[in-house]
Amino acid sequence: MVTASAPGKVYLFGEHAVVYGEPAVPCAIGLRASVTAEKRDEGLRIEAEDLSLSGFTVEYDDDETNRPDIDVPNSLVDAAMGYVDEAVAQVREAADSPDAGFDITIESKIPLGAGLGSSAAVAAAAIEAGTRELGVELSKAEIAERAYQVENTVQDGQASRADTFCSTMGGAVRIEGDDCQRIDSPDLPFVIGYDGGAGDTGALVAGVRELRDEYDFAADTVEAIGDIVRRGEQALAAENIDEIGDLMNFNHGLLSALGVSSRTLDSMVWAARDAGGLGAKLTGAGGGGCIVALDETPETLTALEYTPGCEEAFRAELDTDGVRVESG
């Protein structure tokens, strides 16, 4: 039995635009998803306590007749379990064991569908745990590649390498197309506000693609996000936190123009700014979920806690480990 874990992430800059080849800078944070893999004779059994459909915790195996005894269409269960199913497919392929059976248990502190990269963390941790359980040791580069394949398959060919590379490697990273690197970053005082909601990554990415296809100015907006990221990299290298904050604000405005913000994300962003936050923006696919702000003082956290629509606010630190084996 092997347990591995991998961190979630926030985007300092560049989500969505990264799907079209612009650069992005996500940062891994100290909230982790843990996956335990234990061999069994055949098949797959998943226990995912945090994954609930219509309020029911999901426990299922790969026998279609044995799907959860709840009033939820199988297609929804398939969609919810897609990342885990694909990760196990990657494990079987990497270990050259097409028939390997597993009991998989997932425990995660990363809210689902909220922009903190829960899907990438679950994929990376599952690949690490599953392959180790079969006696195969993959390099981090191989785990990142296979975790990317998982996201790309589940998101219908519309995924960047950003979330999976960041979760696998840890730290601050820079992604531009296939070029993925770790970069130096000062310790950034992240404050996260969570509205308790979620966005559908695939649908939000598809919405931006439609806008970009329809309007030249939407395509220009995507390119302008790329310009912000390039400028942001210089600010990071110079450890100029004030400018990083200004650029985050600008980045949020452009994401909002592309239609991926929401009323609660906007209120949390404004609450953080009004309280003196150095910069605030939504993180990840958007639609609902989390914003990330920078602030060293307690005011931003407190302001978020009192913002209508904010369910939870917390600080997060940069994670530098990436995926790791916890036991086994």
Ligand SMILES: Nc1ncnc2c1ncn2[C@@H]1O[C@H](COP(=O)(O)OP(=O)(O)OP(=O)(O)O)[C@@H](O)[C@H]1O
């Ligand atoms: N604890 C978990 N247990 C099982 N599956 C999980 C868990 N956390 C995430 N997942 C999988 O990841 C999916 C959510 O991924 P999605 O890409 O929509 O959001 P996210 O990764 O949290 O946010 P973003 O991609 O915007 O950063 C869930 O529907 C589920 O398939």
Ligand SMILES: C[C@@](O)(CCO)CC(=O)[O-]
């Ligand atoms: C919206 C997006 O840019 C980030 C989701 O966390 C999608 C992706 O990069 O695959």
Ligand SMILES: [Mg+2]
């Ligand atoms: Mg995701």
